[in-house]
Amino acid sequence: MTRSFKDNLGHGGYGSVFKGNLKDGRLVAVKVLNNAKGGNGDEFINEVASIGRTCHVNVVTLLGFCSEGANRALVYEFMSKGSLEKFIFSDNLGNRQHVLDCQKLFQIAVGIARGLEYLHRGCSTRIVHFDIKPHNILLDDDFCPKISDFGLAKLCPQQQSTLSMLDARGTIGYTAPEVFCRSIGGVSHKSDVYSYGMMVLEMIGGRKNIDAEAEKTSEIYFPHWVYKHIEPKESLALLGFQSEAEEDIGRKMVLVGLWCIQTNPTNRPSMTKVVEMLEGCLGSLEMPPKPYLCSP
Missing domain, CATH: 1.10.510.10 (Transferase(Phosphotransferase) domain 1)
Incomplete structure (x- = not known):
């Protein structure tokens, strides 16, 4: 999806965000959480649980997530600006x-x-x-x-x-x-x-x-x-x-x-x-x- 994390959009204490493409052509932003920030996964679960309940034009859309062991990522709609x-x-x-x-x-x-x-x-x-x-x-x-x-x-x-x-x-x-x-x-x-x-x-x-x-x-x-x-x-x-x-x-x-x-x-x-x-x-x-x- 991210072509091996080729296009880095930014990073912070949480980890890094990469530009990606879905198979249908939609652009996405993939937020990969670093292990230290992820800890026991509380913030990750928190983000999925809270934003997963939302649907509003002024709230970013969560399209999916990945959780494999210590590897955690969130897939959001891409915001071009x-x-x-x-x-x-x-x-x-x-x-x-x-x-x-x-x-x-x-x-x-x-x-x-x-x-x-x-x-x-x-x-x-x-x-x-x-x-x-x-x-x-x-x-x-x-x-x-x-x-x-x-x-x-x-x-x-x-x-x-x-x-x-x-x-x-x-x-x-x-x-x-x-x-x-x-x-x-x-x-x-x-x-x-x-x-x-x-x-x-x-x-x-x-x-x-x-x-x-x-x-x-x-x-x-x-x-x-x-x-x-x-x-x-x-x-x-x-x-x-x-x-x-x-x-x-x-x-x-x-x-x-x-x-x-x-x-x-x-x-x-x-x-x-x-x-x-x-x-x-x-x-x-x-x-x-x-x-x-x-x-x-």
């Missing part, structure tokens, strides 16, 4: 590798929100992803976003509001504060909402949410920086918007992102509400409280 990460962050020269206009970023944000809403509400068993970030959002030919990488996902019955967790999980910068500090609140689907909000702010800002190389201390944590500029209804032209229409889209995404990263999980909207906020009018969005805690 790769991850969202390379379309929103600047390189070392200050340029984005690929430029997406504000309208396209907005459509991607709405698509991801719909995918998360489906995971939280549309499945027979609620799925909390726990690792929403630009790297785990894949784009197809038409830049339709699909949520991927369910290795850290957790299944929970629809009637259960909070999750019991023995370990903190996620990626630094995107992990909701209650995941590592349980006194803040219960871990639930609202933890994904936090990660989503942080990612939306990065999409608008074109930079990581924490920039240790920022010239001013006040600019290090992007949510604080953007809050300072949006609160007095200042122009967001600093973020590079070219027109009033683009600025309205950007302001809407910023407000939604700031609501999503509220420290107290009960103050964050559900993903259903997030979709409503994004698709509604800008004038109906209230100013959220200033975010005051970020993940370590």
Whole structure:
């Protein structure tokens, strides 16, 4: 299928991803887990069990898997544009590798929100992803976003509001504060909402949410920086918007992102509400409280 793993699409702590072809001509991405990451196979089983229950235009499709002894692989639909990460962050020269206009970023944000809403509400068993970030959002030919990488996902019955967790999980910068500090609140689907909000702010800002190389201390944590500029209804032209229409889209995404990263999980909207906020009018969005805690 992969012509002896000839075409490597990328690799990480989990293993490597290779491009492949099915007999019917369809392109696939084959994710081969390394033995160390696989361990006793918990993450592999987790990914198969969770994503195997899904069917949504904004969730990547699992086509099959392999499990032979220590050899484990997952076969996914091929996403030609790769991850969202390379379309929103600047390189070392200050340029984005690929430029997406504000309208396209907005459509991607709405698509991801719909995918998360489906995971939280549309499945027979609620799925909390726990690792929403630009790297785990894949784009197809038409830049339709699909949520991927369910290795850290957790299944929970629809009637259960909070999750019991023995370990903190996620990626630094995107992990909701209650995941590592349980006194803040219960871990639930609202933890994904936090990660989503942080990612939306990065999409608008074109930079990581924490920039240790920022010239001013006040600019290090992007949510604080953007809050300072949006609160007095200042122009967001600093973020590079070219027109009033683009600025309205950007302001809407910023407000939604700031609501999503509220420290107290009960103050964050559900993903259903997030979709409503994004698709509604800008004038109906209230100013959220200033975010005051970020993940370590």
